[in-house]
Amino acid sequence: MEKDATEEQPVEAQEADLGGLVRSAVGRLYRRFRSERPEGSLGDAALAVLTRLHKHGPQTLTELSEHDRVSPASMSQIVNRLTSAGYAVRTRDPEDGRKVLFSTTAEGDELAGAARAQRNAWLDDRLRALSAEDRAAIARATALFSSIADS
Amino acid sequence: MEKDATEEQPVEAQEADLGGLVRSAVGRLYRRFRSERPEGSLGDAALAVLTRLHKHGPQTLTELSEHDRVSPASMSQIVNRLTSAGYAVRTRDPEDGRKVLFSTTAEGDELAGAARAQRNAWLDDRLRALSAEDRAAIARATALFSSIADS
DNA sequence: TATTGTTATACTCTATAACTATA
DNA sequence: TATAGTTATAGAGTATAACAATA
Numbered sequence: 001m002e003k004d005a006t007e008e009q010p011v012e013a014q015e016a017d018l019g020g021l022v023r024s025a026v027g028r029l030y031r032r033f034r035s036e037r038p039e040g041s042l043g044d045a046a047l048a049v050l051t052r053l054h055k056h057g058p059q060t061l062t063e064l065s066e067h068d069r070v071s072p073a074s075m076s077q078i079v080n081r082l083t084s085a086g087y088a089v090r091t092r093d094p095e096d097g098r099k100v101l102f103s104t105t106a107e108g109d110e111l112a113g114a115a116r117a118q119r120n121a122w123l124d125d126r127l128r129a130l131s132a133e134d135r136a137a138i139a140r141a142t143a144l145f146s147s148i149a150d151s
Numbered sequence: 152m153e154k155d156a157t158e159e160q161p162v163e164a165q166e167a168d169l170g171g172l173v174r175s176a177v178g179r180l181y182r183r184f185r186s187e188r189p190e191g192s193l194g195d196a197a198l199a200v201l202t203r204l205h206k207h208g209p210q211t212l213t214e215l216s217e218h219d220r221v222s223p224a225s226m227s228q229i230v231n232r233l234t235s236a237g238y239a240v241r242t243r244d245p246e247d248g249r250k251v252l253f254s255t256t257a258e259g260d261e262l263a264g265a266a267r268a269q270r271n272a273w274l275d276d277r278l279r280a281l282s283a284e285d286r287a288a289i290a291r292a293t294a295l296f297s298s299i300a301d302s
Numbered sequence: 303t304a305t306t307g308t309t310a311t312a313c314t315c316t317a318t319a320a321c322t323a324t325a
Numbered sequence: 326t327a328t329a330g331t332t333a334t335a336g337a338g339t340a341t342a343a344c345a346a347t348a
Binding site for chain 2: 313314315316317318319323324325
């Protein structure tokens with residue numbers, strides 16, 4: 001049985017400034033994602049919101065802004081880009097007139113599917129090239145990152 | 152079908168849109184990092200460059216722009232913010248007059264240390280709260296992310 | 303008054319295009 | 326000509342402050 005990857009390097013070296021390594025790697029990977037933007041398409045923040053509406057259905061501005069940890073004012077501008085482009089629409093909540101529900105249009109649903117496949121193609125290629133163990137480590141770390149982002 | 156370590160968990164479940172999960176988690180964690188910016192300090196891109204200069208010594212514009220995968224023009228503006236604020240200085244390369252070496256000032260070195268500790272404190276807290284296995288998965292994934300970002 | 307959302311304004315980050323200076 | 330770097334301009338993304346509408 002092969003030794004676990006953690007034993008191939010001194011633990012101290014791995015964990016020395018693990019936070020700094022995580023921050024650096026996440027930042028560079030995020031910028032790499034962003035650089036894959038197809039010409040003329042939505043930016044990464046707008047596309048992330050569109051994808052969320054596509055997957056999870058109509059949501060209020062507050063729900064969207066809390067999920068992405070941006071201010072309500074910032075999210076308002078992001079959804080403005082979506083509605084201006086015809087990918088989403090506003091609906092007043094009939095039970096609470098202060099709330100606005102955002103939903104995808106047919107064009108928005110179509111774009112959400114197409115854009116994701118196009119933008120993630122290079123990432124999927126690289127993940128496929130990894131070992132099953134590497135993918136398992138990434139899956140585990142991804143879940144942890146997501147919960148850390150929520151904390 | 153081959154036998155391997157992934158038999159412990161269903162491969163299909165692990166790999167179902169792993170790319171999408173990675174993109175989403177990285178994006179949200181990146182925004183979480185960014186939201187921790189202390190008042191009046193540098194932005195995340197500028198601080199990342201300052202940290203790099205602090206750790207690795209003087210570098211040219213091209214080296215910096217390739218490491219962060221941004222255009223030379225973008226990096227030029229980032230270092231402009233650093234030099235304007237007095238955290239870095241320009242030096243002509245004596246051996247090749249076209250090149251410019253950027254280095255930290257004393258103020259830059261001081262800020263690099265203080266800002267990192269301040270900005271990563273909450274992340275370090277969360278990493279410490281994890282199991283050693285979780286941290287190992289994160290360390291492994293972080294190295295993979297870094298190499299994917301370079302590819 | 304409290305909550306929900308918007309608009310106004312400004313800053314960071316990034317890109318492309320056009321430019322200067324050096325090799 | 327080729328390489329290294331800068332400046333001009335534009336757009337996405339974000340924040341705070343000030344505002345309006347509804348509960």
